[in-house]
Amino acid sequence: MMTLKEVQYLIKHIEQGTLEEKEDLRNEREKKDNIQRIVLKLIEEFGELAENIRKNTRFNGKNIKGTIEEEVFDVFYYTIAIANEYGIELEKVFEIKDKINQEKYEREFSLEEGRENYKKKIYKKSEY
Structure with missing residues (x-):
């Protein structure tokens, strides 16, 4: 990826x-x-x-x-x-804008938490 x-x-x-x-x-x-x-x-x-x-x-x-x-x-x-x-630099802008949106839309998780959750699911699938 x-x-x-x-x-x-x-x-x-x-x-x-x-x-x-x-x-x-x-x-x-x-x-x-x-x-x-x-x-x-x-x-x-x-x-x-x-x-x-x-x-x-x-x-x-x-x-x-x-x-x-x-x-x-x-x-x-x-x-x-x-x-x-x-x-x-889109990665930087993505992080900055995501923090604003997380607060604005009262989202329960951060970008980093979502990323970690994704990694866990991917690694879990690859264990099978």
């Missing part, structure tokens, strides 16, 4: 077209244009997701094309690409 940090790294390099580390030499206009491109792609993917939800088109284990699963991935991809453009 990949961490959010690893996913962000991968998408950054997919967008750059190389696994090599390279300095961002784009000017502000080029950065703005790229963000607009990504946002438009995100909106497009949301539309496709909505259509597939309406049709309840699910992945059948053979062809993912045109399914809810494919479109959820695409929305996730472009959301992360936007975070990358702004230098947002």
Whole structure:
């Protein structure tokens, strides 16, 4: 399983077209244009997701094309690409925002408690 940090790294390099580390030499206009491109792609993917939800088109284990699963991935991809453009570390933001939501929605458990519970269940299943 990949961490959010690893996913962000991968998408950054997919967008750059190389696994090599390279300095961002784009000017502000080029950065703005790229963000607009990504946002438009995100909106497009949301539309496709909505259509597939309406049709309840699910992945059948053979062809993912045109399914809810494919479109959820695409929305996730472009959301992360936007975070990358702004230098947002999603793991840090996730922890900060989760603490706010835990209090706001009076949730009984923290992110860390949920994570530990998940690990226990996974390890328990692998014992069989």
